[in-house]
Amino acid sequence: ENTRDDDDTHRISQDEQLLRHSPRSNKTRTCPPKPKIYNYKQKMLPLFHRIPYYMLFLQLLLQSNTRTRISFVNAFGIHSNCNKHHCSNRQQALTAFSFSHLKSSITENPASNILLPTTKNETKQYPQNFEADIKSFFQNECNITLEPLPSNHFLLQSIQNMTHGTLYQLLPHNPNNNNTHILPYIHLLPTPSSLQEMIHPQTSHTLTTLQQRYKHTIPSIIHLHQDLWYSHSTIIKSRLKAKCGIASQQKRIYARQTTVKRITLQQSQEFLNKHHLWSSTKAKFNYGLFTKDEKEKLVAVATFSPRRHITRHTHPKYRSHELIRYCTCTNTILVGGITKLLAAFVKDVAPDDIMTCIDRDWGTGFDNWYSIGFENVDVMPPVCMVVDIEREGVRRYLVGANLHQDLEDGSTKGGRVGIGTEALSSISTCTTATQVKDVLYTQYKMVPVYDAGVERLALLISGSKLAKHAVKKRESLKLPPPPVVPFVDMEEDEDESKETG
Structure with missing residues (x-):
């Protein structure tokens, strides 16, 4: 379950946050295009007798929120997902705002560089x-x-x-x-109750x-x-028991007792929302493992991205895919499940490599992924999120695709809660990270929290145990033998072609 999608790996280094462009690419990152303004005289006026006036006001409000988001993007160097520039470790992860001490020189005492805003406001503890x-x-x-x-x-x-x-x-x-x-x-x-209690x-x-x-x-x-x-207490307790080897409370299933099937996006999203710590996300390829008994219970899901054409050394149009999500049922230990799902995907698609990210909050690739054949490509820096301590600790995300601003009940599409359009508007005029944190805390009681980063992994199919599964597919597509190149000097094309077959 340690995988994340591309949006969770939009991280950049300290220098990149200051320069707002990737040193590995000559292309300067640009902000998203301005929102299209509709001609209401032509499109909306004929519908006045059927559409209430508040719908027009809502449309205008949404456009205003979009402009606010763009001003926030301009202020903090965050780049829209619709304008992607790929470099050596795929889409560089972007954070909403950098910690204030990163803008000063780091001394031997990092804590001395932390400049926290002073505030007398207090909030209730959990x-x-x-x-x-x-x-x-x-x-x-x-x-x-x-x-x-x-x-x-x-x-x-x-x-x-x-x-x-x-x-x-x-x-x-x-x-x-x-x-x-x-x-x-x-x-x-523990979630801090004030900025002074914030974890470094x-x-x-x-x-x-x-x-x-x-x-x-x-x-x-x-x-x-x-x-x-x-x-997410149920999911976390299940993972802790598995990490601690509490086999008596875990159902053990072997991969030979299951069968692989392609599943629908709806099936994968329902399963991931229930069993994955980071909820579901959109994916082109969705695979599931079902038990061979009469119930045919779905016990594991793996989702993959569309093909991405990249260039490595002298090999153009390198076929690369992303393992976006993988998880099993709670309170279940599935032995060999991920290997069987990867083999099925390689047999159907014949990629040259498979990339993925794992959540370092739960360990590193050394724990499980290296034994499958994955290699470490990069380690991304921590990402900043905020916790709404007035709403019983709701975690809110600042950047990422499929990020929807919260409703009154906090529900969102895809389970990724934003900070809200009102908060975005309030911080749009801030010029420093310290000001952003001060506004979010004093006005909205949101405190920043940080993860341990993610580890970027890559599996080169050629020479691995999965290479034999791709032979027939490559022959049917009349593809040359997969090149064997190290995971360096990768430059991904801007265009993303559709999968053949």
Whole structure:
């Protein structure tokens, strides 16, 4: 379930956020085109006797919101998804606003560069006791005790100058010497109630990077955010049990006990909205794994993007696809499921490579993906989101495709909640990140939270175990043998052709 779509990987480096263009591309990023203004005399006046006047007002309001969004784009260097420039690691991820200390030189004491706005406004705390609920879950359902890491631990010494949550190690009640499963560390990140309590934006990213560097001595780290714990508790509890090897509460299914089928977009979206931590997104290719019994239960889903023509070295029109989403049913361990789904996709489409992104909040590619054949291409910086602490911790996203501004009830299409048109209008005149954070908190009680970034992975089909599945498809399409090139110097074409066959 560690995959994300392209929109979640629109991240740029610190220099790119300042220059507003990619150093790997000579093309300057441009802002989205101006919205089309309709001629109401020709198109709307003949319908006055049938369409209420408030519909016209709504149309004008939507245009005004679009202009507000564009002014926000111009102010913070965010680029629309309709104007994509692809570079070496695909679509560079873009953040809504950079943390203020990134605009100054980073010293040995990163915390000294953080300039937080002063405010006297206070807001209520969460009614739930986050850490107590986490400890109760591990105690009662996993027979595991959470023990804080000692203050002299290497990881804590590395982030002592950053504001951070609490890092725990997991201790089983009845340790089994025959059990070789290594329990992860748990990093609890409570939602801040004010800007002064905000977690440093680089904390989670730094911890995961250190763990990846010393992966043979430090177990994987799971970063648990308070807002996600209460909004997706069923999914998170299932994943924690799987990470901790609680097999007694997990149903184990082997890939040989399932069959692969193409499914509809509606089927995949319903499944992902229920079982994936990041909800569903649009995809061209949707595959599902069904059990072979009478029920034919859908137990796993993988979705893929259309083909993207890229150029690598001297190989034009390189066939590349994106694994956008993958997840299994909650409380289910599917052995070999992703490999079987990838094999079915390769057999039908015959790609040259498959790209994907994994959520570093739940570990790195070393945990599972490297064993399949994926390689690390890049590690993206953290992305900033905001949590609405007045609406019981609703997480709101600042950028991304299929991002819809919230209604009164907070519901959105696709499950990605925006900050609202009123908040967008308020921050459209801000010129610094500090001003944006001050406005969002003082007026709307929204505080920023940061993830650990994502890891960009690539699977080169040629030479992998999946190469044999693409032979017949390549012959039917009269394609030459797939080139074998490293994942460097990639430049993706602007045009995206339709899939043949």
